[in-house]
Amino acid sequence: MSRDQPAGAMDRxxxxxxxxxxxxxxxxxxxxxxxxxxxxxRDVLIRTFxxxxxxxxxxxxxxxPGDWPDFNAFFTRALRPGTxxxxxxxxxxxxxxxxxxxxxxxxxxxxLIQAKGQRFGLRALLGGDAELAERFRDGAxxxxxxxxxxxxxxxxxxxxxxxxxxxxxxxxxxxxxxxVRAVPGLFARNERVVCLFDGADGPxxxxxxxxxxxxxxxxxxxxxxxxPAGRRVRAWHYRNAALLERxxxxxxxxxxxxxxxxxxxxxxxxxxDLRPGRHLRMGEAIGRHL
Numbered sequence: 001m002s003r004d005q006p007a008g009a010m011d012r013x014x015x016x017x018x019x020x021x022x023x024x025x026x027x028x029x030x031x032x033x034x035x036x037x038x039x040x041x042r043d044v045l046i047r048t049f050x051x052x053x054x055x056x057x058x059x060x061x062x063x064x065p066g067d068w069p070d071f072n073a074f075f076t077r078a079l080r081p082g083t084x085x086x087x088x089x090x091x092x093x094x095x096x097x098x099x100x101x102x103x104x105x106x107x108x109x110x111x112l113i114q115a116k117g118q119r120f121g122l123r124a125l126l127g128g129d130a131e132l133a134e135r136f137r138d139g140a141x142x143x144x145x146x147x148x149x150x151x152x153x154x155x156x157x158x159x160x161x162x163x164x165x166x167x168x169x170x171x172x173x174x175x176x177x178x179x180v181r182a183v184p185g186l187f188a189r190n191e192r193v194v195c196l197f198d199g200a201d202g203p204x205x206x207x208x209x210x211x212x213x214x215x216x217x218x219x220x221x222x223x224x225x226x227x228p229a230g231r232r233v234r235a236w237h238y239r240n241a242a243l244l245e246r247x248x249x250x251x252x253x254x255x256x257x258x259x260x261x262x263x264x265x266x267x268x269x270x271x272x273d274l275r276p277g278r279h280l281r282m283g284e285a286i287g288r289h290l
Contacts, residue, residue, distance in 0.1 A: 034072040034254070045071040053149040059083040060151075076152050076252050084283035086247045092285040093158055093268060094246050096206060097144050097259050098151040101278045102180060104142035104270055112141050115181045124188035125207065125260070127168035127233045132196075135203060138265040142274065142286065143187070145175060145258050153252045154208065154259055155282055158289065160197030162241040167225050167234040168192050175211040175258045187260065193217050193225050195250065201289040205262040208251055219251040220244075247283055266290060 036042065046065040049055065057063045061078045068074040086094055103113045110133065111119045123133040146152055170191040173183050180186055191210040196203065208217050210226065218224045221241065244250055270287040280286065 034075065035070050037070050042068070042070050042074075046074050049074075049148070053147070055149045072254050076254060078153070079151060079282075084247070084281060086283045087285040089285065089288070091201075091289045093261075093287040093289065094155070094283050095144070095280040095286045096155045096157045096250070096261070096282065097146055097153075097280070098282050099144040099146040099259070099280055101274055101276055101280065102143040102145045102177075102258065103276055104140075104274045106140050107136065107138055110137065112143075112187075114143075114185070114187060115177075118181065118184060118186075120185040120188045124185065125192075126194055127166050129166070136205070136262045136264055140261075140263045140265075140268045140270060140287075142261045142270065143258060144261070144280065145177070145180075146253065151282065153249050153282075154206065156197075156244045156246050156248045156250050157206070157261060157286075158199050158201070158204070158246045159243060160199040160204065161243050162195065162219075162221055162238050163198045163203070164194075164196040164238065165219065165222060165225070165236045166194040166196075168194065169231055169233070170210075172210050175209065187258070191217075191226060193219070193251070195219060197244075202264055202267050204264075204267075205260075206250065207260040207262065208253065209258040209260060210253075211257040216254040217251065217257075218254070220249055 033041075034045070043065040046068070049071070050057070057077075059079050061080050062068055062074070065074070068077065103115065105113060107122055110122050112122060112125070114120050122136060123130055126132045126136075168191065171189050173179055173186050173190055175186070175190070183189070187209055193208045193210075195206045195208065197205070210217055216224050217226050221238075222236070267290055268287050269290055271285065274286050
């Protein structure tokens with residue numbers, strides 16, 4: 001079943017088991033295990049994971065378990081320099097991740113498409129901030145899913161200075177395709193970190209969406225944002241922050257999830273082949289600034 005098909009009975013059944021789980025407790029446990037530095041634990045976890053998910057380490061800085069101190073370091077592994085070239089076109093928007101397009105398009109009536117038959121609200125995604133939602137009203141968005149086998153650092157789609165960061169607490173449903181199809185409003189229900197930037201072509205946002213087993217989300221200018229999870233929205237505002245150039249690392253998932261890009265109305269034109277199911281490599285052009 002492709003990502004753009006509606007949820008079927010099996011999708012709903014598989015997703016039902018997630019509702020009663022203590023999402024954050026499970027994720028904290030996973031976080032502890034993935035940071036264990038006992039050699040045999042690290043080696044077993046890495047080798048098993050590579051085989052199970054078909055992880056390609058050809059571009060990684062490291063190729064055997066001993067190259068990383070623990071499983072989390074392997075999971076958030078760096079790439080060898082030069083393996084993700086940026087577009088020659090300075091107006092091109094670069095994919096911020098290695099991942100698969102879940103959905104992409106233009107925001108209509110304050111809603112984004114989660115999957116066929118599923119929509120969610122822009123204001124809810126942004127933690128209920130009506131003024132911020134107005135900034136991106138009728139704008140463009142792209143949702144990019146990072147599977148377990150993908151590279152899990154997030155990079156800048158264009159030049160920008162951090163202007164604000166908002167941590168929105170929530171659940172930690174899986175963001176696997178079957179769950180995205182079955183759980184209503186998933187991206188506006190899961191814990192997330194909204195990163196706002198001022199770019200030469202206007203503001204834009206990169207939203208890091210948490211998921212079960214995502215032990216933490218961090219940004220390069222702040223460090224670890226979550227945990228702690230908490231129950232209140234937290235916000236940070238920045239003045240004269242350092243410029244992050246297109247392609248620079250801006251954050252990472254300690255275990256994997258989803259990134260959502262937001263742009264204001266009339267500022268970007270997505271590539272015609274930016275469609276559900278397309279696999280991307282970080283740095284390749286996915287659209288242009290207008």
